[in-house]
Amino acid sequence: MNFDFTDDQKSLKEEARRFLTDASPLSAARGVLEGEGDGYDARLWARIVEQGWCGAAIPETYGGYAMGYVELCALAEELGRAISPVPFASSVYQFAESLMLGGSEAQKQALLPGVVTGEMVGTVATTEGPGEIAAGRINARVANGRLSGTKLPVVDGLAATHAVVLAQGDDGPGLYIADLVSDGVMREAVATIDPSRGAARLTFDDVPVEPLGAGDGIALLARIEERAAVMIAFEQIGGADRCLEMARDYALERYAFGRQIGSYQAIKHKLADVFTRNAVARSNAYYAAWALSTDSGELPVAAAAARVAASSAYWLASKEAIQVFGGIGVTWEADNHLFYRRARHLQLVLGSPSTWKRRLVDRLEGRLAAGELA
Amino acid sequence: MNFDDSPEEAAYRLKVRAWIAANKPDLSVLGPEDRVWTEPHKDLATRWQVIKAASGYACIGWPTAWGGSGGTAIEEAIFNQEEQTAGLRFSYFVTGLHMLLPAVLKFNDDDASRALVPPAVRGDTIWCQLFSEPAGGSDSAGLRTRAVEDGDDWIVTGQKVWNSGAQIADYGMVVTRTDPTVPKHKGLTAFWLRMDTPGVEVRPIKMMSGDAELNEVFLSDVRISDSQRVGAVGDGWAVIIFTLMNERAALGSGSGLSWRELIAMARNTPAGEGSAMDDPAFREWLADYYVDAEAIRLQTFRNLSALSKGEAPGPEGSAGKLLWANGAQDLSSRAVDLQDRFGLIDDPELAVANGAFHHRLLWAPGLRLGGGTDEIMKNIIAERVLGLPGEPRVDKTVPFKDIPSGR
Ligand SMILES: Cc1cc2nc3c(=O)[nH]c(=O)nc-3n(C[C@H](O)[C@H](O)[C@H](O)COP(=O)(O)OP(=O)(O)OC[C@H]3O[C@@H](n4cnc5c(N)ncnc54)[C@H](O)[C@@H]3O)c2cc1C
Numbered sequence: 001m002n003f004d005f006t007d008d009q010k011s012l013k014e015e016a017r018r019f020l021t022d023a024s025p026l027s028a029a030r031g032v033l034e035g036e037g038d039g040y041d042a043r044l045w046a047r048i049v050e051q052g053w054c055g056a057a058i059p060e061t062y063g064g065y066a067m068g069y070v071e072l073c074a075l076a077e078e079l080g081r082a083i084s085p086v087p088f089a090s091s092v093y094q095f096a097e098s099l100m101l102g103g104s105e106a107q108k109q110a111l112l113p114g115v116v117t118g119e120m121v122g123t124v125a126t127t128e129g130p131g132e133i134a135a136g137r138i139n140a141r142v143a144n145g146r147l148s149g150t151k152l153p154v155v156d157g158l159a160a161t162h163a164v165v166l167a168q169g170d171d172g173p174g175l176y177i178a179d180l181v182s183d184g185v186m187r188e189a190v191a192t193i194d195p196s197r198g199a200a201r202l203t204f205d206d207v208p209v210e211p212l213g214a215g216d217g218i219a220l221l222a223r224i225e226e227r228a229a230v231m232i233a234f235e236q237i238g239g240a241d242r243c244l245e246m247a248r249d250y251a252l253e254r255y256a257f258g259r260q261i262g263s264y265q266a267i268k269h270k271l272a273d274v275f276t277r278n279a280v281a282r283s284n285a286y287y288a289a290w291a292l293s294t295d296s297g298e299l300p301v302a303a304a305a306a307r308v309a310a311s312s313a314y315w316l317a318s319k320e321a322i323q324v325f326g327g328i329g330v331t332w333e334a335d336n337h338l339f340y341r342r343a344r345h346l347q348l349v350l351g352s353p354s355t356w357k358r359r360l361v362d363r364l365e366g367r368l369a370a371g372e373l374a
Numbered sequence: 375m376n377f378d379d380s381p382e383e384a385a386y387r388l389k390v391r392a393w394i395a396a397n398k399p400d401l402s403v404l405g406p407e408d409r410v411w412t413e414p415h416k417d418l419a420t421r422w423q424v425i426k427a428a429s430g431y432a433c434i435g436w437p438t439a440w441g442g443s444g445g446t447a448i449e450e451a452i453f454n455q456e457e458q459t460a461g462l463r464f465s466y467f468v469t470g471l472h473m474l475l476p477a478v479l480k481f482n483d484d485d486a487s488r489a490l491v492p493p494a495v496r497g498d499t500i501w502c503q504l505f506s507e508p509a510g511g512s513d514s515a516g517l518r519t520r521a522v523e524d525g526d527d528w529i530v531t532g533q534k535v536w537n538s539g540a541q542i543a544d545y546g547m548v549v550t551r552t553d554p555t556v557p558k559h560k561g562l563t564a565f566w567l568r569m570d571t572p573g574v575e576v577r578p579i580k581m582m583s584g585d586a587e588l589n590e591v592f593l594s595d596v597r598i599s600d601s602q603r604v605g606a607v608g609d610g611w612a613v614i615i616f617t618l619m620n621e622r623a624a625l626g627s628g629s630g631l632s633w634r635e636l637i638a639m640a641r642n643t644p645a646g647e648g649s650a651m652d653d654p655a656f657r658e659w660l661a662d663y664y665v666d667a668e669a670i671r672l673q674t675f676r677n678l679s680a681l682s683k684g685e686a687p688g689p690e691g692s693a694g695k696l697l698w699a700n701g702a703q704d705l706s707s708r709a710v711d712l713q714d715r716f717g718l719i720d721d722p723e724l725a726v727a728n729g730a731f732h733h734r735l736l737w738a739p740g741l742r743l744g745g746g747t748d749e750i751m752k753n754i755i756a757e758r759v760l761g762l763p764g765e766p767r768v769d770k771t772v773p774f775k776d777i778p779s780g781r
Contacts, residue, residue: 126715127714127715127716128716129644129716130642130643130644130712130713130714130716130717130726131643131644131645131650131713131714131716132644132645132646132714133714133715134644134646137644152716152719152724153715153716153718153719155718190719190721190724191719191720191721191724192718192719192720192721193710193717193718193719193720193732193735193736194718199718199719253780254780255509255778255779255780256510256511256512256513256516257512257513257516257765257767257768257769258516258767258768258769258777258778258779259768259769259778260780264749264765266749266752266753267749270749315707319703319739322582322739323739323742323743323747323748323749326511326512326743326747327506327511327535327536327588327743327744329739329743330581330582330583330739330740330743331579331580331581331582331588332579332580332581332582332584333579333580334582336582337582337736340582340736340739341736344710344718344735345718347711348710348711348714348715348717348718349715349718350715351714351715352711352712352713352714352715352717353711354653354655354656354711355714357655
């Protein structure tokens with residue numbers, strides 16, 4: 001047992017941090033937030049693609065580098081720290097995982113190499129309105145292999161070339177692969193809580209699509225998102241740790257009443273609470289990364305636990321960092337809000353924490369009912 | 375104890391309710407993005423202030439000698455409640471009428487001060503509070519803006535920051551350091567000034583929510599007459615405390631989105647076969663939220679009872695401010711999450727409730743800071759209400775200029 005990154009994984013992480021410190025300063029996220037680019041930083045994206053990171057967990061047969069999921073998680077943590085404004089999560093954790101889990105051999109052959117080279121950017125289009133995803137509320141329809149309907153918000157909907165779309169088919173909800181650069185696809189940017197991760201409204205008018213996998217699309221989507229949740233948890237932890245560091249540094253530097261504010265127990269205990277939540281998230285996320293990398297039956301529980309813990313850690317860290325900064329923290333100019341926004345983005349993007357909490361406990365219950373001991 | 379209106383109060387309530395209904399301006403002229411501090415919003419608020427002033431409802435509880443209507447604090451509170459219900463509580467005039475002018479009149483009750491009141495009541499003038507500085511926010515006695523006596527005037531130089539509404543204010547109250555050689559609380563002096571006095575420069579600060587409430591105010595050799603001094607030289611700390619107590623009491627009284635809007639939203643948010651309202655975890659959370667929000671509302675009655683007995687708002691008001699600010703952050707966070715993935719959208723044209731909950735989520739961190747931070751509120755409760763010893767202080771007895779500042 002080694003409940004930590006290996007030395008190789010650590011050096012990959014260090015290298016990624018060095019690279020992102022230079023290539024993805026916070027000004028990159030801010031630039032996109034303030035309206036540069038189509039909801040992402042195209043130059044930064046090209047450089048990240050060049051690193052080969054998109055292929056970290058993709059098998060060599062499909063053009064990937066098959067380093068492994070723990071390695072991908074290590075990269076995710078660094079991307080999360082840098083709040084990089086790129087479609088990595090959509091394309092790699094969601095779209096590529098959809099293909100690997102549900103795609104036919106031909107689909108994998110056709111699309112995965114493009115994800116690795118960045119020639120293709122994928123996303124997943126699930127949502128149409130408020131509330132959790134449910135079979136009865138999906139209005140997008142596929143008939144005779146053609147999709148019509150509207151999806152919003154679709155994260156990276158402007159950057160993407162392809163999307164996995166949740167739509168009603170003849171046998172209920174299913175997943176379909178759509179080429180977004182085809183006729184009949186209309187895309188409009190929509191404003192979101194985190195504009196550094198652009199989103200769009202996608203309207204499909206009789207667009208040819210291919211089914212992805214068979215059977216219940218909502219169940220398949222849940223399995224895809226379970227996998228994505230592990231990587232997203234690492235992004236959340238990266239961001240939460242960065243918030244903690246920023247707040248710690250500021251608490252050392254700022255004086256009030258003739259003392260460093262970090263000398264007040266109110267501030268010390270606040271930061272210690274954030275540290276504790278981050279540690280809880282990290283433990284759960286490591287376990288989930290292991291479960292994902294070994295195809296363990298633990299994954300459904302571990303992934304949900306990681307997501308729940310990482311979502312609350314990031315929320316706490318991002319809001320309390322603002323609190324430590326005082327007035328400066330609520331300005332547009334300070335970087336705090338970039339993290340506060342990203343925390344909310346990540347906690348909603350695969351569905352809200354309450355959905356995952358329920359899922360987690362359902363699974364725990366199911367496990368006991370099945371007579372498992374652990 | 376009696377929370378019911380007395381017969382006179384009930385009659386007064388009916389009267390003002392009818393009056394508000396008959397005189398209220400049309401709120402539908404405001405679009406979803408015409409929020410507080412935008413021109414259309416301010417214009418509407420000003421129009422309402424003018425209407426109220428013409429009928430004697432602008433400063434109900436103030437003595438007539440001050441330009442008020444000489445009514446009771448209870449009447450004023452009843453009016454405020456009815457105004458709130460009608461969606462007509464605006465903040466532009468609160469700083470002047472409920473925080474700063476009472477201090478001006480309390481500490482410098484002369485003809486010039488009294489002349490400031492009628493235009494403020496009428497909605498002609500807006501006031502801003504020029505207290506905080508880059509080096510002193512929580513530490514509101516740690517101010518460095520200097521005022522140096524020059525004949526019958528003072529020359530003021532320094533920088534203020536986080537000043538709400540300074541960009542539209544006609545008047546401000548500024549606290550300055552007049553003596554850096556004595557301990558910090560003893561060397562402060564307050565003045566009122568016109569914001570168009572030469573040497574006053576206002577620079578807007580964009581907030582994380584995108585809003586334009588806050589400003590930096592630079593003061594370069596600003597000449598202020600000694601007749602505009604509020605309180606004695608060296609008595610500025612008493613003026614600060616007086617206004618902050620009023621501010622915290624006013625903030626703690628709670629406004630903005632409430633459980634009502636949240637329930638309305640939840641009922642319209644589908645979940646399972648029904649709505650988000652069916653989720654037991656949400657319902658339990660809502661119960662917890664409600665008791666806090668209700669406590670804030672009821673506390674205003676207790677404050678009123680104290681006021682009507684002539685007591686000033688005390689440090690207990692800090693609890694209300696804490697609950698209200700943190701409640702606002704929790705409420706907006708819950709509301710956005712309830713929408714699930716669709717909650718990402720904050721475009722007012724598309725988002726649930728025109729994005730009001732999202733806007734609140736981005737605004738709420740400021741509520742936990744402005745008017746005294748969470749941590750300062752807790753220190754006040756612990757030290758001033760519960761009588762626990764203060765932190766060791768390194769800044770109280772030494773001359774201001776010798777206090778460590780990290781630079
Ligand atoms: C929306 C908004 C409106 C405002 N409006 C006005 C206005 O109109 N006029 C005006 O003059 N000012 C205004 N302010 C300023 C406000 O009063 C200050 O921001 C606030 O007092 C905090 O000061 P600071 O920003 O300097 O933070 P700091 O005082 O530097 O605080 C930084 C952190 O240290 C903590 N801290 C400081 N001292 C202690 C201690 N002794 N014990 C424990 N923790 C401590 C704080 O709680 C905070 O978490 C406004 C602020 C905001 C956000």
